[in-house]
Amino acid sequence: MSRDRRRVAEERLPLPVLALAVVAVAFFVLPLVGLLWRVPWSEIGDVITRRSVIDALWLSLQTSLAATVLSVVFGVPLAWLLARVEFRGRGLVRAVSTLSMVLPPVVAGVALFASFGRRGLFGQYLDEWFGIRLPFTTAGVVVAQTFVAMPFLVLTVESAIRQFDPRVEDAARTLGAGRWYVFSRVTLPGIRPALVAGAVLAWARALGEFGATITFAGNFPGTTRTMPLATFLALETDPGEAIVIALVLVAVSLAVLVGLRDRWLGGTRGLS
Amino acid sequence: MRLLALSMVLPLVACGGPTDDDVVVFAASSLTDAFDDIADAYTSSTGESVVISAAGSSDLAAQIDEGAPADVFASADVATMDRIDGVDGAARIFATNRAEIVVEPGNPHGIVTLGDLADPELLVVVCAEQVPCGAYTTEVLDRAGIDLTPVSFESNVRAVLTKVELGEADAGVVYATDIAAAAERVDGVAIADEFNVEAEYPIVALGESGEAFVDFVVGDEAQRILREHGFGAP
Numbered sequence: 367m368s369r370d371r372r373r374v375a376e377e378r379l380p381l382p383v384l385a386l387a388v389v390a391v392a393f394f395v396l397p398l399v400g401l402l403w404r405v406p407w408s409e410i411g412d413v414i415t416r417r418s419v420i421d422a423l424w425l426s427l428q429t430s431l432a433a434t435v436l437s438v439v440f441g442v443p444l445a446w447l448l449a450r451v452e453f454r455g456r457g458l459v460r461a462v463s464t465l466s467m468v469l470p471p472v473v474a475g476v477a478l479f480a481s482f483g484r485r486g487l488f489g490q491y492l493d494e495w496f497g498i499r500l501p502f503t504t505a506g507v508v509v510a511q512t513f514v515a516m517p518f519l520v521l522t523v524e525s526a527i528r529q530f531d532p533r534v535e536d537a538a539r540t541l542g543a544g545r546w547y548v549f550s551r552v553t554l555p556g557i558r559p560a561l562v563a564g565a566v567l568a569w570a571r572a573l574g575e576f577g578a579t580i581t582f583a584g585n586f587p588g589t590t591r592t593m594p595l596a597t598f599l600a601l602e603t604d605p606g607e608a609i610v611i612a613l614v615l616v617a618v619s620l621a622v623l624v625g626l627r628d629r630w631l632g633g634t635r636g637l638s
Numbered sequence: 639m640r641l642l643a644l645s646m647v648l649p650l651v652a653c654g655g656p657t658d659d660d661v662v663v664f665a666a667s668s669l670t671d672a673f674d675d676i677a678d679a680y681t682s683s684t685g686e687s688v689v690i691s692a693a694g695s696s697d698l699a700a701q702i703d704e705g706a707p708a709d710v711f712a713s714a715d716v717a718t719m720d721r722i723d724g725v726d727g728a729a730r731i732f733a734t735n736r737a738e739i740v741v742e743p744g745n746p747h748g749i750v751t752l753g754d755l756a757d758p759e760l761l762v763v764v765c766a767e768q769v770p771c772g773a774y775t776t777e778v779l780d781r782a783g784i785d786l787t788p789v790s791f792e793s794n795v796r797a798v799l800t801k802v803e804l805g806e807a808d809a810g811v812v813y814a815t816d817i818a819a820a821a822e823r824v825d826g827v828a829i830a831d832e833f834n835v836e837a838e839y840p841i842v843a844l845g846e847s848g849e850a851f852v853d854f855v856v857g858d859e860a861q862r863i864l865r866e867h868g869f870g871a872p
Contacts, residue, residue: 414852440853464790479804479806483804483805484802484805484806485805485806501806502761502763502789502790502806502807567667580797584763584789584791584792584801585695585766585789585790585791585792585793586788586790586791588791590790591791598793599766599768599791599793600695600768600770601695601696601700602696602697602700602766602768602793603768607701619649
């Protein structure tokens with residue numbers, strides 16, 4: 367049924383719009399085609415079993431998942447605050463919370479140095495009081511990734527909470543549910559598809575993080591050299607290796623985005 | 639459809655970039671300051687304008703291999719220069735450099751020799767072996783027989799300098815010219831000649847329009863500018 371309805375919509379699309387959309391799709395597909403064309407297929411087995419590549423992939427997966435968890439733990443309450451609580455300066459808080467999405471990554475890295483670096487405004491106390499140093503550590507990678515990834519979760523979840531009918535929450539409250547119960551048993555399940563979508567977007571952004579990582583966390587094999595850094599460095603000497611690593615990154619990201627597509631679209635359709 | 643045609647053409651028209659008259663020079667990042675001055679001198683003597691693209695030598699070599707429209711390529715080492723198709727030894731050495739230890743102002747950790755860098759308490763950053771400054775660093779450390787455990791391998795020499803300037807790293811190994819360029823913000827500790835490596839900078843014209851600029855760089859005026867910036871004579 368839904369398939370028929372969709373076809374009708376397609377046929378009604380004005381031709382110029384369709385043409386532009388095709389150009390847009392080509393714009394995203396062609397770089398992937400180019401990448402595939404350049405892949406030295408015979409070397410793939412050799413490259414992806416290299417210790418350095420496995421280390422980088424493993425580190426990337428660990429740090430990006432940690433960044434995703436942090437983004438959810440802190441980002442969902444932030445999104446809820448932005449969506450449901452009216453307070454002065456809310457627009458500013460929202461702007462600041464999502465600024466890192468558009469900042470040049472190097473600027474983000476320098477800002478992290480200035481705040482959480484060893485000589486940074488707060489970093490010096492982290493070091494002095496707790497002995498925590500972020501630059502040049504895996505924790506620093508996670509901080510850099512979380513900094514650029516969390517806004518994707520916040521924006522997605524905030525818009526879902528806004529669209530979630532507050533009367534459902536009111537109804538729960540009139541039935542005697544407490545604030546925490548309403549939040550955890552009514553609001554959160556209601557926006558679950560958006561939560562998944564936001565977490566996936568944040569994860570994908572963390573996995574691809576490069577600029578802030580190389581600036582703030584540096585580049586050391588096994589500790590801070592994630593896949594994007596390994597790609598960049600391999601490009602200096604062995605473009606073939608760089609392309610294979612890039613292919614692995616593309617494949618992993620694409621597999622997850624495609625794999626979650628149904629859950630993601632299936633859930634948000636009713637809400638938006 | 640007219641809209642579509644327009645949307646495809648507009649970006650091409652709006653695209654600025656160097657014109658055919660400009661000399662496009664790809665220069666290793668360690669040459670940035672010196673080549674800015676040389677470009678000015680060249681422009682005032684010939685009237686031709688120069689566009690400089692400065693980055694890590696290996697990045698630039700990769701861009702040239704991918705067809706980037708460079709008229710001149712000045713690399714921080716011969717190995718990277720030799721990777722360019724069609725160069726085949728045509729490049730000329732126009733400057734030299736040497737490695738030096740960069741430390742925070744006043745040298746708070748009292749670093750005197752390369753051996754001091756091996757202290758595990760010290761946060762040391764160096765260039766990655768894949769880029770010229772890293773290859774030099776490795777050679778210097780090998781000669782001195784020092785086993786270093788850096789906290790990071792940076793992708794270009796200026797990134798090493800920056801991390802020491804910001805105080806996030808205690809020391810690093812860069813070129814003497816980088817320390818000269820940042821003299822107000824960092825201090826340098828010389829590396830003994832017996833271990834140090836003389837870095838040779840080759841330059842080549844990749845097209846006819848670059849030849850005059852290459853001649854200028856090996857000439858007296860540009861050589862004087864290079865000395866001012868701390869580079870050695872070839």
